[in-house]
Amino acid sequence: MADEEFQLDEDEELSLLETLDHVLDRGLVIAGEVKIAVADVDLIYLGLNLLLGSVETVDRVLGERELRVEQLRAHSAADVSRGEEPDEAR
């Protein structure tokens, strides 16, 4: 199991999605004062779509990251079998 952990700034795309998840959907509201101007699209509707989109993006980004890690491991293993030192930065 991959334990994905990030701080803000660590992974820009995931950080933005997590931020959207928090600030658009939660927090104090002064009745009647929250009004977001995006072509008259209702905030809740827009927020839901962003969240649904974000779920797919989170899944894709994590999948791509796992693939990169697997490729890095495969390269390292190949290097070791050829008697070379693994290069972490590759």
Added chain:
Amino acid sequence: MNLYVYCLCEESPEPAAEWPAGVDGAAVRLLSFGRLSAVVSEAGEQAAAITDENVLAHSRVTAAALARETPLPFRFGTRATPERLAEYVSANEAALTAALARVRGCVEMSVKLLEDSREEKRSEVASQNSELESQNSVVETAEGGRGTAFLLAKRREMLGGEQARRRAEELAAWLAAGVAGLARETSVRVRPAGAIALSAAHLVERARVAEYRARLRALGAGRPGLRLLTSGPWPPYSFGEVKAEARP
């Protein structure tokens, strides 16, 4: 004049050496209401647009407040005139003070549990195969008209939803037991969407954040097919609910 409102603090914290730039690049400042202070910036006539820059600006300002003490964050896009804000704080002072006491010394940590899509696909295929076998036997014994197909599809949908709900409940119980003693409070959303089975927020004492992260890592180690996406610390977006008094 309109104000954009980021968060409420228990008392006037020491003026920040420098607040980050606010929404639309506006200068951020504190506005005192006696025992409570609001972190605000001036806003124009137009409501804030949802852009990456504005969302991140809102988040940076509330994070800067969190670095000093735990605030009650407002939802992105909250605007009010100074008079309306004063009226809101005054009418809800007791509830706001109680909410601030509830989160004092704590931060919000978030965790999303994602079913590994490869595992999920394997399970879906197995489930579909089993369902197809079941359908075939039904079609053999009943007339396979449009009505039957519709009802079978409906049944499949209901079974899938029920399975997902049971799975999410099982995961919620597993997670709750795992963070017992570490999370002062928990807010759970079961099966919010797609691959995410569960989204939870935990109210954790600042001093125990490292312990919380270590606990989650250890928890996940024995759950193949499940991924944990953790983030934080956040201002307590999920724990600052205040039932606002009706506007006079």
